[in-house]
Amino acid sequence: MTKRVLTVDDSKTMLQMLQFALKQGGYEVIQGENGQEGLDLLDKHDVDVIISDINMPVMDGITFIKELRKQPKNKAIPVLILTTESSQAKKAEGRAAGATGWIVKPFDPAKLLEVIRKVSP
Amino acid sequence: MDDLQQFKQTFFQECEELLGDLEGHLMALQHGEGDSNTLNAVFRAIHSIKGGAGAFGFDRLVAFAHIFETVLDLMRDGRLQPEPDSVALVLHCADILSDLVRAAQSDSELPLQHEEEGRKALIALAATIGVNADPHAADDELAALDAELAAQAASVAPPEPAAEPEAPKAALLKYLVKFAPRDALYQRANEPLILIRELRQLGGFLAKADASTIPPLDQLKPEAAYIRWEFEIETDRGEQAIWDVFEFVTDDCDLEVTCLNPPAQAAAAPAAVTPAAAPAATPAIETPKPAAAANPAPKSPPVAAPMQQQAAPQQAVPQAAGAAGAGPAGAGAAGGEAAKAVRSIRVDLDRVDKLVNMVGELVITHAMIAQQTEHLHADQHPELANGLAELSHHIRDLQESVMAMRAQPVKSVFARLPRLVRELATLTNKKIRLEMSGENTEIDKTVIEQLGDPLTHMIRNSADHGIESPEDRMAAGKPAEGLIHVSADQRGGRIVIEISDDGRGINREKVMKKAIEKKLVSADAVLSNEEIDNLIFLPGFSTADQVSNISGRGVGMDVVRQNIQALGGRVHIQSRPGHGSSFILTLPLTLAVLDGMVLKVGVQSYILPLANIVESLRPEGDQINVVANASQLLRIRGEYVPLVYLHRIFKVPGGIDDPTKALVIIVEMEDGSKMGLVVDEIIGQQQVVIKSLEENFDPIRGVGAATILGNGRVSLILDVAGIKYIAEHETHRPAAIALQGGKAQPGIALAAS
Amino acid sequence: MASYSEAQNQAGNQAGNQAANQAGRGSRTIQLISFTVGNEEYGVDIMAVREIRAWSETTPLPNTPEVVRGVINMRGAIVPIFDLRARFGMPRTEPTKYNVVIIVSVASRIVGILVDAVSDIITINEDEVRPMPEMEQVSGIGFMEGLITVGERMVGLIGLDRMFSGRMLEAAEMGQRPLLAGPSAESAGAA
Incomplete structure (x- = not known):
């Protein structure tokens, strides 16, 4: 069965890059442009992995992760945050909120798939 | 599929850069100046290309890069010697790879046998040391073979420090991993079973789960962590690979990794490649070629920092022939490489051009204001005059900065030349060495883009008409190998590019005769030597009896001159009969x-x-x-x-x-x-x-x-x-x-x- | 040098109103800016029009055909101006300040066409455009997309893409000299 990945980022380019890389890896992709959209999508869809940016309008990634972890059905979904190498603090913050791991931007598609494999069954 | 196109474009842009860098490293290798860093850089470039190509499904490119990479890996590990033959093969394969990249880029299909010969040669080379580089062979088999080889090496002498993160083919070692997840691990949706699956991929595996701490069911908290594990892993990927598996959870568990069968030295002090230990280590790495054991012992300082750890094993890699004992430079080079990581961003060229245009507008506006205020006396309006002068100054500065943004090192054009010269040498049956200098000289991007063709043409000319056959050269008392030197330099406000050869020079008598025949000069004209030499740039001048399939493709030097002139540049030739010729090109720094x-x-x-x-x-x-x-x-x-x-x-x-x-x-x-x-x-x-x-x-x-x-x-x-x-x-x-x-x-x- | 962009805005509104009035009558409506060259009236798609400006002196380009009036500076961009009258095989326009240059964008290029005067905004249904009648031996009208009747008037619809296709190859077919083909030996030597 095709696995579904929810990608949340306010940058359309990043969303497209992710989508492209993920489709190459055989994943189905749904997209939200901020945390709120991400939560709405989670209400409607079951997903296997979530990839989220941190800095986003409306609802940022940290809040998004905290919120989604509050719902039992989302507790076990691996969440990867998109971060830049320099932001160790963001990594820590993301982890504190309940992120499973992180992807360092700019990512290379192979690395992305590798990381997903590392957190998803 | 616009986005895909865009990603692809980025990928090919990157490939272009990587291939450019590659040429530089290959040159060094060819001249025997390469060291382990060079091989590493070559490996990484191929690896990056392979990675990107994989993402876009360029399977043919990936397949070839994979074999290439395998062989390069063997070379940088020192298991294959960078001997002239194998270096020649690497150069050849780099050319093939770049063909494959370009074919992928232009969406064209090269004939299937294009890379076949190179592919076979690579596989054969790897086979000489018993490595099967053919991806069709079972991976396990390859791994087993690797492990066996590594084990052999390990039995002879201790292997490299275990903590070496860059060494994927370290000796096969056994590790004990104690892993006790905490609650937080589960709360972050990490899954021990996945981690275990990843660990298993590293090699021989034994897992013991300790479930003794699981409480009775009525006390069991479903979200708490109870089970702990112990794994025994036998792997040749080094300890770092194990830590990598736990990358996301190291803060959420208790984790211990110990090596169960540490090689003596490595255990004593993983980094202590002391002068005493080094000689022992060297033969281990050089097993395939014991004769090279005379290599000087790497004089590595006691290693502490990770950077140096990385450098130490690299030093142990035998140097290319001729580059004796570059050992001490190793650590320094590694440090330099890190410092070289330039902070830069990619900016769309359109944006830069927009900026260039805006500055242009500013120049015009300034000129307009200056013109309008010309009739005013500076004494009566001192602030205005000062302000205008200052504005002019700032605009100049701004203009220069913006132009600098469009500037690129000529390296990107020069990078194509080694291959060109190699091919020309083969075609003409001549021995030609290419030397380049000033590759970092910067010129406007547009000039760079237009420079390729004329440069290629002049080099063809030098290789074809300038450099003599090895026999003729020997007869003339010159070394059999001809030299073409390409240099770039900034002089004043212009860039000077010089292409000189040590060939036969221009045959003035012949040129003059031809020019008169073609009615380009009157028969009684008296021309200076330099004027005669430069007749070759006249339209209609072509030394017909020398037309070959190399430089006589219907394009004459007049076209070269036209191209250069179109760039606002000039070109002329200087020649010394018997000693060689130089094309001298001067180009403006900017076209704007x-x-x-x-x-x-x-x-x-x-x-x-x-x-x-x-x-x-x-x-x-x-x-x-x-x-x-x-x-x-x-x-x-x-x-x-x-x-x-x-x-x-x-x-x-x-x-x-x-x-x-x-x-x-x-x-x-x-x-x-x-x-x-x-x-x-x-x-x-x-x-x-x-x-x-x-x-x-x-x-x-x-x-x-x-x-x-x-x-x-x-x-x-x-x-x-x-x-x-x-x-x-x-x-x-x-x-x-x-x-x-x-x-x-x-x-x-x-x-x- | 006064720009008539306000006029264009008004024109745009007017066109919008007309479009609203006529909506639903037929297929797609199109809006044209019509202008006169001599006694004839022509139109171009309003969507392509960027600006309408009064004639200002151009910088002539040496040894180019009559139809090329030269270039002007439009906010830092160099825009070529073509003389439509000359394009139609008539003598060059003797421009006065009442002449008008319509700046249009064609296939990502910006060019200006010199006409006598702008006359109207026309909103019509696409199906009201009559195809050009077959005419024998009338060369150089390949850029005409069709004819429109507005009241008593006949308006020729100019296909800008066709008129400025490639490097004005289309235009070249009428003239003795290749238009904008550069100073080839013939054109340079002709005079």
């Missing part, structure tokens, strides 16, 4: 601005590039001679310069017809010939922003580009070569005017019909 003279002709004004102007004068009547009842020649200091009336050439009404009342500007062509351009007056000197007309028009002869003057009007920038062409083709001037005494004047003598 130009120092020009504003001229008035009738109702129009034009810009004449300052670079073309020799002098201007208002001639006396007796300086003008009429020849053949039509052409006027201006006699100036014993030279005769043909007069060309700009208003006639461009059919501008109202231009002055009497040269003694007008102004003559002596301009010099690229070939050294001169022309007296008759205009009404000179308005002044000005820096102008070049605006291309070609977006809307095919080239207009006599007009190079356009600009906008301070008054907002468009003004055309003159192209003197084009004007000369019109002058020669519209009036029926004799091809070569016999000179009545006096020095031979190329401007006349060489006038083509």
Whole structure:
């Protein structure tokens, strides 16, 4: 069965890059442009992995992760945050909120798939 | 699929950079100057290309890169020696790889056998040390073989430090991993089972789960962590690979990794490659070639920092032949590499160009304000005058900074040359060595893009006509291997690129004969050596009996000159018979601005590039001679310069017809010939922003580009070569005017019909 | 040098109103700016029009065909101006300040066409455009997309893409000299 990945980022380019890389890896992709959209999508869809940016309008990634972890059905979904190498603090913050791991931007598609494999069954 | 195209574009852009870097490293290898860092860099470049290619499904590229990478990995590990043959193969395969990249880029299919030979040679090379580089062979088999080899090596001598993160093929070692997840691990949706799955991929595996801490069911908290694990892993990937598996959870568990069978040295101090230990380590790595054991022991300092840990094993890699004992440089080089990581961002070229345009507008606006305030006295408006002066200064600075953004090192063009020379050497059965210098000299991107063809052509010319066959060279007492040196340098406001060879030089007798045959010069013309040499740039000149499939592809040096001129550059050749020739190219730093003279002709004004102007004068009547009842020649200091009336050439009404009342500007062509351009007056000197007309028009002869003057009007920038062409083709001037005494004047003598 | 962009705005509104009035009558409506060249009236798609400006002196390009009036500076961009009258095989326009240059964008290029005067905004249904009648030996009208009847008037619809296709190759077919093909030996030598 095709696995579904929810990608949340306010940058359309990043969303497209992710989508492209993920489709190459055989994943189905749904997209939200901020945390709120991400939560709405989670209400409607079951997903296997979530990839989220941190800095986003409306609802940022940290809040998004905290919120989604509050719902039992989302507790076990691996969440990867998109971060830049320099932001160790963001990594820590993301982890504190309940992120499973992180992807360092700019990512290379192979690395992305590798990381997903590392957190998803 | 626009995005896909965009990603692809990024990928190919990156490939281009990687391949460019690759050429540089390969050159070093070829010259025996490569070290372990070089091999590492080559490996990484191929690896990156493979990675990207995989993402886009360029399977053929991936397949070839994979085998290539395998062999390079063996080389950087020191298991394969970078001997001349294998280096030659690497060079060849790099060419193939770049072909495959370009084929992928242009969406074209190369013949299937294109990479076949290289592929087989790579597999054969790997097979010499018992490694199967063929991806079709089972991975397990390969791994087993690797492990076996590593084990053999390990039994001879201790392997590299275990913590070496870059060594994927370290010895097979057994580790004990104690892993006790905490609650937080589960709360973050990490899954021990996945981690275990990943661990298993590392190698031989034994797992023990300790479930003793699981409480009775009624006390069990479903989200708490109870089970702990112990794993025994036998892997050749090093300890770091184990830590990598736990990357996301190291803070959420208790984790211990210990090596169960540490090699003596490594256990004592993983980094202690002491001088005493090193000799022991060296043969281990060099097992396939014991003869090289005489390599000097790496003098590595006691290693503590991770950076140095990385450097230490690299030093142990045998150096390429000829580069004896580069050991001590190892750590320094590694440090340098880290420092070299330039902080940069990728900016869309359109944005830079927009900026360039805006600055151009600023220059124009400034000129306009300056013009409007010209009549005001500086004493009465000191602030205005100061302000304007300062503004001018700032604009210059801004302009330079912006232009610098468009500048690129010529390296990107030079990078293609090694391959070209290799191919030319093969084609001509000559031995040719290429040396390059000044690759980091920066020129405007547009110039760089246009430079490739002329450069290629000149090198072809050097390789084909300049460099002699090895036999001829030996006979002439020269080394069998010819040398082509390509250099770039900034001198003043221009870039000078020189392509010199140590070949036979120009056969002036032959060139002269040909030029007379082709009626490019009159039979009795007396030309200096340099003038003769530069005849090869004349249209219609081609040394037909030397036409070969290399440089005689119907494109002559005149086209090279045209291309260079189109870039605002100049080219000429210097030659010493028997010793070689040099093409010398000078190019403007930027194409965006130009120092020009504003001229008035009738109702129009034009810009004449300052670079073309020799002098201007208002001639006396007796300086003008009429020849053949039509052409006027201006006699100036014993030279005769043909007069060309700009208003006639461009059919501008109202231009002055009497040269003694007008102004003559002596301009010099690229070939050294001169022309007296008759205009009404000179308005002044000005820096102008070049605006291309070609977006809307095919080239207009006599007009190079356009600009906008301070008054907002468009003004055309003159192209003197084009004007000369019109002058020669519209009036029926004799091809070569016999000179009545006096020095031979190329401007006349060489006038083509 | 006064720009008539306000006029264009008004025109745009007017066109919008007309479009609203006529909406639903047929297929797609199109809006044209019509202008006169001599006694004839022509139109171009309003969507392509960027600006309408009064004639200002151009910088002539040497040794180019009659139809090329030269170039002007439009906010830093160099825009070529073509003389439509000359394009139709008539003598060049003797421009006065009442002449008008319509700046249009064609295939990502910006060019200006010199006409006598702008006359109207016309909103019509696409199906009201009559195809050009077959005419024998009338060369140089390949850029005409069709004819429109507005009241008593006949308006020729100019296909800008066709008129400025490539490097005005289309235009070249009428003239003796290749238009904008550069100063080839023939054109340079002709005069």
